[in-house]
Amino acid sequence: MARFVSLLFFLSLSLCCCRSQGQKSKMSVRLLRGSSPPSLEANVELECVISDNSLSDSGVSWMRQNNDSAPQFILFITSLGRVASTENGKPPERFQAKKESKNYRLTVTSFKKQDQGNYYCIVNRNQRLYFSSGIQLHLPAPATAAPTTKATTPQPSTIPRSKDPGDCTHALNTEKAPKKGTGLSCDFYIWVPLASTCLLFFIALLATITVCQKTRRRRCKCKRPMNGSNGKPSMPNRYV
Template identity: 50%
Template sequence: MPRSLFLLFLLSLCYCKCKGQIQVKLLSRTPTKPGDPVELECAIKDNSFSDSGVSWVHQGKDSGLRFIMFISSISRVTHASDVDKPRYGGSKGPGTYKLMVKSFQEKDQGEYYCIVIRNQMLHFSSGHQVFLPVPPTQPPTTKAASTTPITTTPVTTIGPETQSPANAHKTWLNCDLYIWAPLVGACLFLLVALVVTIITCQKTRRRRCKCRRPANANNGKVVSNR
């Protein structure tokens, strides 16, 4: 943050001249995932800037300018104090200054500039944006339908007119069994009750018949017909 404020202070004091003579381009392929290496090149077309050195600046999506490093004309690299030095490297070539991000992360996304300071003037390059691809939105997961076919057995009502003869015969046998079994039991019960009643009546009648005979007029004497 102090570096950003310092750079903004310099911008307010110095005249910034953007001539299009300083351009930034991406040498490596666009990063596809976190951890991919990224290499940027700052090409200076004006030979008068060749001995001035280059400062690399990064501007994030939601942040201000962040100073990364300064590469002198004799290939000396000076990192910013708040930069992870093992992840950033710099080098100088003929008319070019390179910035290497060895392991590109989400916080490294944004726009990169190189700045040349000459005659108390800031010369900005054209910016170059480097972003990770946006992951595709995944639809809500649904449980996969089972591939096993489900067979259903239709339920049919079989009436008397649609039953087979064998089934109809079994049905009538069951009906006869349910009807005649109670009737036979009731008849047997009545028959037993009738037999018991007859036997009981006969015993009662015999007991009533055991009585004295009435006496005749001759006091029991036999009258002779002589």
């Protein structure tokens, strides 16, 4: 049964396509101000505006088409403002309809993602279908978060070493690192003068010791006078 109804609907749509092109100005669908733009879980209210009075007393069928899928029937509201029951005998879920003067309104309660699509209204009068211009209802695109940039830690700058002796003082105050390459030049300028100074002090010390020893050897050793042939020292005169 559902396939037969769908086939009949598309057949009627193909037969009345050319005729409906000239009747676009008679019907239009607009989104009421309080519903713009549609948001998730909010109520969205549409209005089918009929400019031809002869079409306002025939009732309106509301349709929805999502992307490239087939149109989906929502509900039918009579010219008296009564919503026709669906196949299961219950009113359509989350859809409400009413008539205001000669215009018809459709309210989508708790708008959801699956409710997105192109909405339009249709009037069937004297075996002719009149289509309104459609209106697109889509949820706003979710806002994308700005990319977070990680704070970069500054890398320690490498200080080039030079062979200038004045740069050695600055090199000693920097962070200690393994001595490679040109770093030996600073050690050369530090240790060579220090070793030379120590060597000069050592030479001066040796020279001083040598001079002291020679002076000690030259010191005069006085001997007692010898009397007689046997070479024995004579007694002092005070003992004679």
